[in-house]
Amino acid sequence: MIITVTLNAALDVTYRVPSLRPHTTHRVTHTAERPGGKGLNVARVLATLGLPAVVTGFVGGPVGGELRERLAERAATYDGLLTDALMPIAGTTRRTVGVVDDTTGDTTMFNEPGPTVTAREWGAFLERYRELLADGRTSAVALCGSLPPGLPVGAYAELVREARSAGVFVLLDTSGEPLRRGLAARPDLIKPNAVELTGLTGFAEPARAAGDARRRGARAVAASLGEEGMLALTEEGAWRALPPARLAGNPTGAGDSAVAGLLSGLAEGLPWPDRLARAVALSAATVAAPAAGEYDPAVYAELLGQVKVVPAEPGAAD
Amino acid sequence: MIITVTLNAALDVTYRVPSLRPHTTHRVTHTAERPGGKGLNVARVLATLGLPAVVTGFVGGPVGGELRERLAERAATYDGLLTDALMPIAGTTRRTVGVVDDTTGDTTMFNEPGPTVTAREWGAFLERYRELLADGRTSAVALCGSLPPGLPVGAYAELVREARSAGVFVLLDTSGEPLRRGLAARPDLIKPNAVELTGLTGFAEPARAAGDARRRGARAVAASLGEEGMLALTEEGAWRALPPARLAGNPTGAGDSAVAGLLSGLAEGLPWPDRLARAVALSAATVAAPAAGEYDPAVYAELLGQVKVVPAEPGAAD
Numbered sequence: 001m002i003i004t005v006t007l008n009a010a011l012d013v014t015y016r017v018p019s020l021r022p023h024t025t026h027r028v029t030h031t032a033e034r035p036g037g038k039g040l041n042v043a044r045v046l047a048t049l050g051l052p053a054v055v056t057g058f059v060g061g062p063v064g065g066e067l068r069e070r071l072a073e074r075a076a077t078y079d080g081l082l083t084d085a086l087m088p089i090a091g092t093t094r095r096t097v098g099v100v101d102d103t104t105g106d107t108t109m110f111n112e113p114g115p116t117v118t119a120r121e122w123g124a125f126l127e128r129y130r131e132l133l134a135d136g137r138t139s140a141v142a143l144c145g146s147l148p149p150g151l152p153v154g155a156y157a158e159l160v161r162e163a164r165s166a167g168v169f170v171l172l173d174t175s176g177e178p179l180r181r182g183l184a185a186r187p188d189l190i191k192p193n194a195v196e197l198t199g200l201t202g203f204a205e206p207a208r209a210a211g212d213a214r215r216r217g218a219r220a221v222a223a224s225l226g227e228e229g230m231l232a233l234t235e236e237g238a239w240r241a242l243p244p245a246r247l248a249g250n251p252t253g254a255g256d257s258a259v260a261g262l263l264s265g266l267a268e269g270l271p272w273p274d275r276l277a278r279a280v281a282l283s284a285a286t287v288a289a290p291a292a293g294e295y296d297p298a299v300y301a302e303l304l305g306q307v308k309v310v311p312a313e314p315g316a317a318d
Numbered sequence: 319m320i321i322t323v324t325l326n327a328a329l330d331v332t333y334r335v336p337s338l339r340p341h342t343t344h345r346v347t348h349t350a351e352r353p354g355g356k357g358l359n360v361a362r363v364l365a366t367l368g369l370p371a372v373v374t375g376f377v378g379g380p381v382g383g384e385l386r387e388r389l390a391e392r393a394a395t396y397d398g399l400l401t402d403a404l405m406p407i408a409g410t411t412r413r414t415v416g417v418v419d420d421t422t423g424d425t426t427m428f429n430e431p432g433p434t435v436t437a438r439e440w441g442a443f444l445e446r447y448r449e450l451l452a453d454g455r456t457s458a459v460a461l462c463g464s465l466p467p468g469l470p471v472g473a474y475a476e477l478v479r480e481a482r483s484a485g486v487f488v489l490l491d492t493s494g495e496p497l498r499r500g501l502a503a504r505p506d507l508i509k510p511n512a513v514e515l516t517g518l519t520g521f522a523e524p525a526r527a528a529g530d531a532r533r534r535g536a537r538a539v540a541a542s543l544g545e546e547g548m549l550a551l552t553e554e555g556a557w558r559a560l561p562p563a564r565l566a567g568n569p570t571g572a573g574d575s576a577v578a579g580l581l582s583g584l585a586e587g588l589p590w591p592d593r594l595a596r597a598v599a600l601s602a603a604t605v606a607a608p609a610a611g612e613y614d615p616a617v618y619a620e621l622l623g624q625v626k627v628v629p630a631e632p633g634a635a636d
Contacts, residue, residue: 015415015428022338023424031430062384069380097333097415099428106341110333110417112349 002046002263003132003141003168004039005159006057008114008148009086010096011067012036012293020101020108029102034293035071036096038144038173041253041293044074045260045282047081048297051267056085056132058125058148060115061092085132087125091115094148098252107250114148122151129159133166139267140169142259143187147178156182163187169266172218173259175199183217190218191259197223206231207238207312222279224258226251229280231312234272241276243284244306253293257282273309280307320364320581321450321459322357323477324375326432326466327404328414329385330354338419338426347420350609353389354414356462356491359571362392363578363600365399366615369585374403374450376443376466378433379410403450405443409433412466416570425568432466440469447477451484458487458581461505462574465496474500481505487584490536491577493517501535508536509577512543524549525556525630540597542576544569547598549630552590559594562624567605575600575613591627598625 016030043053059067068084075082094112101108132138141163143156152158156178163170164186172179172187175196183190183200190213194206200216203209210221210233220234230241258279265275284307285300286293334348361371377385386402393400412430419426435443450456459481461474470476474496481488482504490497490505493514501508501518508531512524518534521527528539528551538552547560576597583593602625603618 013413015430017428020340022340022426023419023422025427025429028428028430062380062387066380095331097428101341104341108340109343110335110346110415111343112333112346 001052001054001135001137001139002043002267003054003056003085003138004043004046005129005141005143006037006039006055006145007117007151007155008094008146009035009037009040009057009059009064009067010094010112010114011063011070012096012098014098014100016100016102019103020099020106026099032291033066033070035067035074036293038256038259039142040071041256042142042144042260042263043082044293045257045286045295046264047075047078048295049260049264050081051264052081052083052137054083054085054132056087056125056128058089058091058115058117058121059086059093060089063095064088064093067093085128087121087128089115089117089121091117091148105250107252114146116150117148118150122155126158126162130162130166133163133168138166138168140171140263142171142173142263143182144173144256144259146174153177154181157185160185160187171259171263173255180216183213186217186219189220189222189262191222191224191255191262193224193255194226197221207233222258222262222276224255224279224283229307230258230276230283232272232276233312236272238312239273239276239309240312241273241280242308242310243280244303247284247288249287249289251287254283254286256293257286257295277304277307277309319370319372319453319455319457320361320585321372321374321403321456322361322364323447323459323461324355324357324373324463325435325469325473326412326464327353327355327358327375327377327382327385328412328430328432329381329388330414330416332416332418334418334420337421338417338424344417351384351388353385353392356574356577357460358389359574360460360462360578360581361400363575363604363613364582365393365396366613367578367582368399369582370399370401370455372401372403372450374405374443374446376407376409376433376435376439377404377411378407381413382406382411385411403446405439405446407433407435407439409435409466423568425570432464434468435466436468440473444476444480448480448484451481451486456484456486457585458489460489460491460577460581461500462491462577464492471495472499475503478503478505489577489581491573498534501531504535504537507538507540507580509540509542509573509580511573512541515539515541525551540576540580540594542573542597542601547625548576548594548601550590550594551630554590556630557591557594557627558630559591559598560626560628561598561602562621565602565606567607569605571612572601572604575604595622595625595627
């Protein structure tokens with residue numbers, strides 16, 4: 001089974017409005033809610049792929065209660081593959097509000113910062129996390145998203161170290177200082193996007209930046225480059241995975257689908273090129289789906305055969 | 319005591335962002351939540367003025383639970399003056415999200431439509447409403463805001479008729495077709511703003527429109543005209559109440575404060591000019607307050623002495 005950690009889980013609320021006009025009043029024509037936060041998205045895709053996933057992190061207050069209800073509704077459709085191991089805290093889980101403009105199709109996001117997590121709650125989480133790592137069935141852990149207020153900036157570094165001590169493969173998908181600190185603890189894989197990679201290394205060119213990220217501590221880097229697919233620099237080689245065609249749609253959750261693709265491929269013992277093909281096809285299928293962060297398995301199956309994986313140019317891996 | 323009816327209550331969520339940029343992602347810097355919906359605002363101002371108020375209407379789901387919690391927190395500060403008589407329904411109470419742009423100070427609103435109310439729930443509400451009207455302590459009822467999905471468009475007309483049968487003064491503050499239908503049931507007072515009044519009557523000139531609204535069924539009309547204060551056409555005369563000076567601020571809730579001012583003056587047996595002065599001063603104090611829909615009693619007291627009430631021009635009442 002794969003553990004996904006979402007320290008700053010969210011209830012994702014989506015509003016549709018006919019047209020977004022700043023500083024006016026809008027009547028929302030359609031509302032949708034779903035359990036959100038990057039690790040929850042990853043777990044949902046894993047379960048859809050047929051792999052058991054356990055979600056952990058923090059949840060609290062009435063919004064946290066709503067999130068768990070929605071998660072339980074989803075879990076019921078996955079035949080026991082999706083397990084809620086979220087830890088209750090005193091603070092209230094955040095919401096994200098996405099406003100979709102029906103005229104342009106564009107989305108405007110408002111992300112609440114999240115609850116303050118106390119030192120005692122963080123300590124209790126670490127205990128729970130160690131128990132999950134020690135479960136013999138755990139093959140990998142994905143550490144996903146931003147840190148809520150109150151947690152030390154080195155929180156992910158600590159979680160990476162614990163996973164490595166337990167001999168569990170650890171993927172880190174975050175940004176900014178938590179990513180920088182996390183790298184120093186030597187995660188097995190990071191999956192930054194182009195902006196995160198440049199923010200981390202200062203290099204705009206992805207191959208150069210990815211190489212630098214490895215030198216900073218990542219055993220492997222799989223960079224998601226939007227329409228240009230994915231670039232992977234690993235101990236076994238370097239590859240580019242190219243999506244079949246430019247797809248219109250909503251990129252929300254595409255990176256999380258890529259993480260699920262990489263981890264599911266790892267769990268099934270697939271070689272790197274196949275893991276990358278899976279990640280890029282899942283990502284593209286997520287962009288193409290009408291609902292943010294969802295994907296159509298039939299579209300995924302079709303796209304999977306069309307992804308091209310090629311060895312990366314010689315300069316990429318240095 | 320005064321009953322306020324909010325058929326489409328809301329949890330009002332306010333976000334502050336450094337600057338609103340459509341189609342980008344915003345980190346919310348500050349979040350606030352309060353029980354919302356026009357009748358709840360009116361009741362809160364009444365309680366602040368020292369008058370007992372009972373809020374009723376519909377509430378449901380996890381968001382409804384949050385609303386009641388917040389309402390109980392408020393009620394605890396009002397020394398028993400604010401009573402929650404909301405009726406639970408199966409649907410989920412709506413949220414409104416207001417995004418305040420810290421650069422311009424402007425607010426962009428997103429209003430969810432609200433839960434669908436069933437015929438059975440509406441029937442149960444009518445019974446509860448009749449009981450509240452029959453309570454010997456009830457002096458007035460305020461019917462406030464939009465109708466949630468599922469209710470008949472003549473819902474307010476029915477509530478007006480019930481109040482009149484019970485001999486209870488009834489104020490109607492809504493818009494569109496529910497206002498048009500409600501008028502036919504002859505409410506004692508309506509409090510439209512300029513836009514609502516023009517929408518109802520087709521006349522842009524407030525005095526002419528207010529006269530027309532009386533002919534359509536309202537015993538009295540107190541029109542809130544923003545910076546131009548209030549125009550009242552009643553059986554006892556016609557007046558204009560002028561605010562002391564142009565006030566910068568957030569107009570959210572100003573109309574609800576005006577309703578509370580009118581009803582509190584009525585409950586205390588004040589003549590019309592004093593009721594209007596109170597409504598205009600409360601409204602101005604609400605605009606001037608930093609938090610949307612709140613007001614500072616000291617500012618109110620100061621402004622009250624500065625409101626000018628003058629007989630309206632002869633043409634106004636015809």
